[in-house]
Amino acid sequence: MKINQIWDELANDTSFAKGLLLRRYSGSVLPDVFVAIQQPEKQLCIASSISESIDVDISQFDNLQEIQIELIPDPNKQEKRILIFKLTNNQHRDIFSVLCEDLIANIATETNERQLVKTLLNRFEKWKSLFTKIASEGLSPEEQRGLFGELYFLRKFMQHNNNYSAVLNTWVGPASEVRDFQMGNWALEVKTTHGNNHQKIQISSERQLDITHLEKLYIYHVSLEKVQESGETLNQIVSSISNLLSHDAIALNRFRSKLYEAGYFEQHIGLYDTTGYFIRQATFYSVEDTFPRIQEKELRSGVGDVEYSIILSQCEEFKQTEELVFQTLIKQ
Template identity: 50%
Template structure:
């Protein structure tokens, strides 16, 4: 009888991962391609596949036999490979394959393939399809290269904790989960951590003795002449080993909040990868816990203490400065006010 733990694990799997596991359990010995259609609701012909006899995981796109592109420009990629195979069932078609060569990256590959499928789900021309596929490969490569690093720095962990802490708050107070995930731009090194339409939220975390002092990394970060409404969300943290909420547990809770929304869940996984958070690094983050010391919200407007782009003399750049938040009380707002502005 299958254990409850195993049943729950299967339920947590992405669709693409479950298809690969099904294909891998097939006792086949022939060479070629073993594949299964991802979904009839996706416009292009997309298949989850294994290339035999190596049993390499891959994603396959069926295109016209006469459609050509330069495969050689991608032959220096590490850990993934691009190639084409004829379709034995239709001599007018061929498969364009993206193969995973390094099994260490299978979790990342699964997330990236899911994101890729969502990205091309309504593409109607082969030219656009192939362009979208190939433009993602450089991004994929950069993500694979980060896996070998020994996890996030202490500062990066605190920053990511703060952003996901705000994301959880946002998700718990809105019905549009996709909107929340799309607004999270911190992993893309955007000017502000959250931005959508005419609003932006910059998240800052502090700890230790200078818990009321935040650092601003550019003259554009708090410049409301660039975007209409800017808010500052500040978390003052106490950090203890074995006490408080870990980065891992926060991420797991947000993942559970997104279980009923495949697109938002997959986007969350992709943004974690872009932030440098990888499943293989989870042991590095397990013991460190965060406790909220203070939680502050400010509307950045008027004479809020800051430096903006129009105040910078010609020839001056790379502006960095600090703000003492105890001097900013008149701009403080509550959570209800913020939610009314960003939904």
Template identity: 40%
Template sequence: MNRVHIIWNDLAKANSPSLLKKLYSADLSQYIYCIYEMHEKYCGIAISYSAKLEVNISQLNRLKDVSVYIQSDTSFEDSNLLIIKLSKSELLEIFAILCENLISAVSSITDQKRVIKKVLEQLEKWKALFDSFNSNGLSAAEQQGLYGELFLLRKFLNRGFPHHTTLSCWVGVDRALRDFQYRGWALEVKTTVTNNHQRLSISSERQLDENLLDYLYLYHLSVETSDGNGESLNQIITEISELINSDFVTFNLFNQKLMEVGYFEKDKGIYNNRHYKTRNENFYKIEGDFPRIKESELRDGIGDVKYSVIIDNCNEYLIPENTVFNTVNIYARD
């Protein structure tokens, strides 16, 4: 259990009929509480802020399984509470992780207006997350893509990169343009299961465009799939979890990113029988005449470009793995 979950349990033991709240931490710049109401048995968090701030939560009316509302904060003069509570008890573990990460996201922000803005942005992201919880798990293609990104994420961690920085670099779950990006570099991951003349699908004219970047790399992981020979999605997630579980904030961030991509504990049984075995892996530096379509090359009126790259034709752009990680390491530790 994380800190918010522990505080909820403590509040439940009080057996009080009224709404209870307890400060999450006195070290934060804002007053953020864990709350518990015995009668309806709901848990949540509450953020105190000045009543002078105008806060619009109308867009959160359709937030599934979570209620968001505002009420007066009687602990302070001219203050309100932005209350976020869970209405579905079976989602408590997920909700606890999300609350923990929301608190972490605003912990270093001192301006109340910016805190509330950040909280509302995070709640917007929760909409899609709770919708995906009710799905039937990841498709075969989604599993394959996630495995490839995790395979590279594990490489970063095993090379001693700072854990939280590494998880922050993994932006593919946020539907970003590339799968990994940090400061002046970016890296796109493509995972395939076919044999010869492998085609890599490129989703836009910007994905392999190094404009505005110091370095852009492409990582191609070729795998075989089977019912039992190799590594499952569940196994690689367990291994990464063990690598980072001593870092509480990073561990929670990893779990939230998995949920954002649609991986939930309830679906683990779906992924037990699909295993991946590495056939080949290569890094490419995107530069010069690497075969791609760049945004600056498009005629007016053309957009949303999708195309394929025949990776066998790109051997002159191969780059050693150590060179990639040495370059990235400079940015990660700067």
């Protein structure tokens, strides 16, 4: 990634021994965004120059352990300050670099400084939660199966549509959206089951199968058989998709960012090496007409947080072929 190349070049600059060494990220990025390194500590940074008149409150980030935020005078421009995001634990460089690239992409065309600061700090809130996840003990077995199911569908979608960036943009599950995949007037929810309950799926809210404002809504049910030392592991399906994206650096970077949002980090991959999955069944259902579900508009006033299960044997008439589903998604 470009940001890693710049960091390496700055680290190898022997003419600069102490302080903050800044280099503008790109002329194609409209705001003043810099890649930087703090010497002699070799701490990696990303920074932006903003006007002194812009009110910036970073007090809420004072107690972070992995990243620091600082606001210092701009040595090159009067009436300007530099907002710096500094990585204090170089062990997490990969995650920091992916998220920095993602942040730059989000502000690349922003010319309003107040909005730029707002975007920077909002994105940093996400960084903060991701770095909290790093300290965890990895994904739970249920989270592993859920992520595997979403990636299984994502790979199929890529096999039907080689506009990988567009396909990746439809994957909104890691951002905790109501449904796992959505774009325009269609949405799709992946439901992954295993064991004895492989024909029953859980619906987490009254909005999940609500078709208001949608023309098409699908459920993709993936029934897994969990095995040890066999089948396809979570790590292997991640590698499989990464290989598909290997010639598209922007899409690959976007994929890594979404994996981090989902809680999948390199330091945990050893936890996912031995558990593999076989696909027992993978079926599409069209949610329409009399499909068994509860919609938000059907609830009485005061009722919310509805959870329920659906018996898939009662949904045979709503089955859809894989070819028809992907033809519909690509056309929409």
